[in-house]
Amino acid sequence: MVLAPGYASTATRTRRRQAAALERVGGVDGNVSNLAVVSFPATGDPGDGPVRSARIILTGQEQRTWAAARKKARGRQRALDRSRRATNPQQYRPSRRQQTRGERRRAAGLPAKAMTVPAGPRHTAATGKPQQAYRRDTLSTGYRNLRARHSAAAASAAAASHHRARKIAAALVAAHGPNLTIEDCDIRTWFRLWGRACSATTPGRLISALAAECTATGGRLLRASTFTTALSQHCLCGRRLPKSLRQRTHHCDPAEGGCGLKGDRDLVSAALAAFTTLTAPDVPTTARLDHTRARTAQILFTQGLQEALTESTAPKSAPSGRTRAAAEPPGTTLPRQRTASARRNAGPRTVATPDETRPAPQRPKAHAGTTRPHTGRSRTHIRDKS
Numbered sequence: 001m002v003l004a005p006g007y008a009s010t011a012t013r014t015r016r017r018q019a020a021a022l023e024r025v026g027g028v029d030g031n032v033s034n035l036a037v038v039s040f041p042a043t044g045d046p047g048d049g050p051v052r053s054a055r056i057i058l059t060g061q062e063q064r065t066w067a068a069a070r071k072k073a074r075g076r077q078r079a080l081d082r083s084r085r086a087t088n089p090q091q092y093r094p095s096r097r098q099q100t101r102g103e104r105r106r107a108a109g110l111p112a113k114a115m116t117v118p119a120g121p122r123h124t125a126a127t128g129k130p131q132q133a134y135r136r137d138t139l140s141t142g143y144r145n146l147r148a149r150h151s152a153a154a155a156s157a158a159a160a161s162h163h164r165a166r167k168i169a170a171a172l173v174a175a176h177g178p179n180l181t182i183e184d185c186d187i188r189t190w191f192r193l194w195g196r197a198c199s200a201t202t203p204g205r206l207i208s209a210l211a212a213e214c215t216a217t218g219g220r221l222l223r224a225s226t227f228t229t230a231l232s233q234h235c236l237c238g239r240r241l242p243k244s245l246r247q248r249t250h251h252c253d254p255a256e257g258g259c260g261l262k263g264d265r266d267l268v269s270a271a272l273a274a275f276t277t278l279t280a281p282d283v284p285t286t287a288r289l290d291h292t293r294a295r296t297a298q299i300l301f302t303q304g305l306q307e308a309l310t311e312s313t314a315p316k317s318a319p320s321g322r323t324r325a326a327a328e329p330p331g332t333t334l335p336r337q338r339t340a341s342a343r344r345n346a347g348p349r350t351v352a353t354p355d356e357t358r359p360a361p362q363r364p365k366a367h368a369g370t371t372r373p374h375t376g377r378s379r380t381h382i383r384d385k386s
């Protein structure tokens with residue numbers, strides 16, 4: 001079997017052909033909150049092109065959309081929890097507040113209040129295992145519908161984030177060419193430390209989209225080890241300039257014998273990544289920072305470099321979002337739509353999504369959102385099958 005490259009539209013093929021002919025080398029600095037890219041002409045000659053830089057951050061609009069979606073998801077999760085407690089009250093203990101109220105009423109000689117939703121922890125055996133397995137819980141139809149909506153929203157958000165990453169990668173490779181180098185870092189550590197910020201900016205998704213776009217354009221995203229290069233701790237002049245994570249600007253102070261370069265920490269680090277060489281392209285630890293080439297470029301590109309390292313100089317990437325309004329600058333009023341849109345014929349799913357309470361091997365091995373065949377039962381309460 002021969003695997004050919006997948007289908008690409010004419011516009012994509014044209015864009016990639018142009019990007020492949022750019023003859024630039026660039027460096028990328030991946031980070032929890034942003035992605036910085038700086039590229040130079042491959043010849044190192046300012047006559048062949050300027051220094052270009054780009055910083056990808058979440059725009060205010062994107063941040064607001066993300067926060068709103070997160071709030072909605074949290075609301076759905078809370079509603080699911082309340083519903084499960086209400087249909088299985090015998091599995092939960094009352095909360096401390098419900099307990100004290102009960103005791104107070106008893107002491108005052110008042111009749112006990114009926115508790116519809118116990119808010120305390122689940123009844124467990126001494127080992128901490130739930131007395132009744134979650135999959136044996138009674139779930140209401142409303143619970144199942146909401147769970148399907150929750151899953152559909154998560155799948156939709158993942159698809160939108162993937163789309164954004166591919167669009168950004170395409171714009172970056174079109175401006176900087178497909179020969180880029182990035183610091184080899186473990187995104188899992190970032191998630192452990194800054195999980196919430198990472199799930200908003202999705203740095204891993206951006207970097208893998210960039211790697212895929214580089215390969216599709218005929219180049220490669222090389223990975224350089226942080227231990228052998230320490231890009232964030234150096235200046236283009238070759239001087240070692242230790243910085244804590246808190247320090248977001250780079251300043252090679254002439255008073256301390258530096259070259260006077262001032263710039264954004266991430267952009268400087270990305271510029272240095274452009275000057276790393278790998279003796280074996282597949283082994284990140286063979287990466288070395290070529291100080292001579294970095295220093296030469298610093299001298300040749302003086303003014304342009306200073307500007308590029310202070311702010312993004314590459315054309316802005318296309319706005320993300322799937323509606324027409326999202327493509328317009330904020331504050332633009334669009335003409336009102338007079339005719340009705342096409343009818344939605346794919347309604348929300350009413351059948352349960354893959355049951356999260358079933359053990360993993362029994363789950364259908366398919367994409368998120370795959371539904372089980374509808375059983376045709378229309379009772380209000382369906383007992384979950386194991």
Ligand SMILES: [Zn+2]
Binds near residue numbers: 260
């Ligand atoms: Zn310096």
